[in-house]
Amino acid sequence: MSMRGTRWSASTFVWNSIIQKKNRIFLWLMFWDRLNTNANRTKKHWTTDPFCVKCPAVASITHIILHCSLVDHVWNKLDIKQMALWSDDVFYFVGRIIPHFSHQRQATWPICFAACAQELWSAQNQRIFENSNTTVS
Numbered sequence: 627m628s629m630r631g632t633r634w635s636a637s638t639f640v641w642n643s644i645i646q647k648k649n650r651i652f653l654w655l656m657f658w659d660r661l662n663t664n665a666n667r668t669k670k671h672w673t674t675d676p677f678c679v680k681c682p683a684v685a686s687i688t689h690i691i692l693h694c695s696l697v698d699h700v701w702n703k704l705d706i707k708q709m710a711l712w713s714d715d716v717f718y719f720v721g722r723i724i725p726h727f728s729h730q731r732q733a734t735w736p737i738c739f740a741a742c743a744q745e746l747w748s749a750q751n752q753r754i755f756e757n758s759n760t761t762v763s
């Protein structure tokens with residue numbers, strides 16, 4: 627089963643047994659843009675501020691995971707910062723990056739991406755709701 631007509635399988639990726647259950651549910655909601663980002667909270671009239679707490683950009687999941695100034699160092703450490711910056715969508719970022727990895731890295735990429743994405747999401751929420759300056763390194 628694929629998602630949005632692309633060749634890679636989000637279902638296989640997300641429901642991979644090597645990923646912790648809490649990360650699987652997070653990833654599924656993220657790929658379907660069902661997380662309560664400021665952009666989505668604005669659409670639901672829960673807030674009037676759709677912007678990122680750090681950048682002058684709408685806080686969509688793509689911004690939070692790929693483009694925010696606070697996440698550059700995470701993707702830079704994995705040597706995939708440029709691919710993150712050039713990607714318009716988290717789903718396509720994940721699918722596009724898989725063929726560029728070695729077989730060993732392809733096997734661990736779901737765990738790595740899930741952990742990074744969930745931590746970036748948690749840090750963003752702490753900044754919004756707890757007025758914290760939490761970073762992910």
Ligand SMILES: [Zn+2]
Pocket residue numbers: 678679680681683689693694695696
């Ligand atoms: Zn930002």
